[in-house]
Amino acid sequence: MDAREQVEDMLRPDLRGRTAYGxxxxxxxxxxxxxxxxxxxPHVVVVAMTRAVEAVASGLNRYPDREFTALREGLAAFLSRSGTAVDAAQVWAGNGSNEVLLHLLQAFGGPGRTALGFTPAYSMHPIITTTTGTAWVDGMRGVAGRGAFDLDAGAAVAQVREHRPDVVFLCSPNNPTGTALGLDVVEAVHDATDGLVVVDEAYAEFARPGTPSALTLLAGRPRMVVTRTMSKAFALAGGRLGYLAADPALTDALRLVRMPYHLSSVTQAVALAALAHADLMLxxxxxxxxxxxxxxxxxxxxxxxxxxxxxxxxxxxxxxxxxxxxxxxxxxxxxxxxxxxxxxxxxxxxxxxxxxxxxxxxxxxxxxxxxxxx
Incomplete structure (x- = not known):
């Protein structure tokens, strides 16, 4: 048996034969x-980032702020600019929104639990789901008389009630179709399940005027999460900073699954410098x-x-x-x-x-x- 065969033999059965994201x-x-x-x-932001990293570099012998307090405050302030007040206690962040999604599935998914997404959607949703031992269900898009990639409240609710998932992914604007969801769909799905509803808004800043954000629905809904990223609109894909907003009780639960000191001092410094120049970055x-x-x-x-x-x-x-x-x-x-x-x-x-x-x-x-x- 060669090395590859030995590794395959040791691999979790549910991962065998799968293809990595690529x-x-x-x-x-x-x-x-x-x-x-x-x-x-922009150059002025590069200078600010360089100075921010220089300021923390001498302290890299120490662990970073485990609670990334200043960064949560900065992200909360940025989200609040949309008109929906968000408190720092509602914010969580990770190394890209994929890590944030991983934390959610580690906390609320796992063996014996199921996640549902409406395909086609973000390809990492089922991949991350599988890595946590959570079962994945492909929900279907398509609304008669409208389009093959649309999703209405009735179709979404019917599938949620059929599969009874523990986690539901709603992608708005959706990747790869670019289509956004009405808040009626989000509310209907939330009310049809007792599980977690994750609204992935990675591309929210690019939405056309009048496109609503699920941030407006968070109050009073502790089972709802809105995820965002600095990779796209902020042109910070190499910085690896994703984040979410949710009820403080939910963000507190994520502390049970995150790795200690998961956001480096450098990552926090770079993201804060970008947020300080948000208007220019956008x-x-x-x-x-x-x-x-x-x-x-x-x-x-x-x-x-x-x-x-x-x-x-x-x-x-x-x-x-x-x-x-x-x-x-x-x-x-x-x-x-x-x-x-x-x-x-x-x-x-x-x-x-x-x-x-x-x-x-x-x-x-x-x-x-x-x-x-x-």
Missing amino acids: APQLDVPVALNTNENSYPV ETVGVVKDQRDRIVEAVAALGLDPVPSDANFVLFGGLADAPGTWRALLERGVLVRDVGIPHYLRVTAGTPEETTAFLDALAALVPTHAGAVP
């Missing part, structure tokens, strides 16, 4: 596959939204089928062979994402120049790559 990290002229913000951190959001809407309009003009988006990406269909189109775009130096939905690809909204490169490459391919969706 969005391609390729050196290409136009990388639009992982919904990163294409704009670099200046590119409007530009990205403009490029997103440009993509929707231009892709439709090419005869393809874009999904209207409230995120910083666009899912578009009408392709005869999506993997083939993905490879053809890559050959032209443009990397997008094949999310596994037949006839569809997903593209991140980048700079105007990146958008032009993508649209030019796609236009050249349409005559031979477009095809009717069954």
Whole structure:
């Protein structure tokens, strides 16, 4: 038995044969596959971050603030800018929103428990669920007369009542479709279950005007959580800082499962520097939204089928062979994402120049790559 076979033999049975998360990290002229913000951190913020890290560097011989008190206060203040007051005691953070989701499943999932999500949605939801020994159930999207990727309250509630999950994931705006949920869906799902309802709002800052946030529903609902990230709108994907807002009783429970001192002093310093310059960090959001809407309009003009988006990406269909189109775009130096939905690809909204490169490459391919969706 070779090493790989020995490891496979020792691996938990429910993990055998599974594939790890693996969005391609390729050196290409136009990388639009992982919904990163294409704009670099502004120089003035880089200087502030550098000074913040320098200030804590001499103390790295000591553990960081385990309670990340200043950071929770900063995140609470930022969320409160939306008009819904959030207290520091309601905030939790981790190394990216994936760690925050992991903490939630470690605390409220586990063997003998079930999590439900409405597919297609964020691919890490089932992966993280499985790693905690929680059973995963694929709920279905699609509303007659509206769209294959929509989700209404009636359909969501019916599936919640059928499967009786301990954890429900609602993704709004949804990844990879870009579609947002009405608060009626969130409220209906919450009222239909006795379990935890996680509203993943990683792309909330990119939503179109009038798109509601589930932050407004938190008061009086200790079983509801809203997760956010600094990776997207804040252009801080490399900083690895995700966070959530919930009832203080729920955030306190997460202390039972987090690793000691899980947020480094450097991470806390960098995130605080970014929050201190929030307005500047978010200046590119409007530009990205403009490029997103440009993509929707231009892709439709090419005869393809874009999904209207409230995120910083666009899912578009009408392709005869999506993997083939993905490879053809890559050959032209443009990397997008094949999310596994037949006839569809997903593209991140980048700079105007990146958008032009993508649209030019796609236009050249349409005559031979477009095809009717069954």
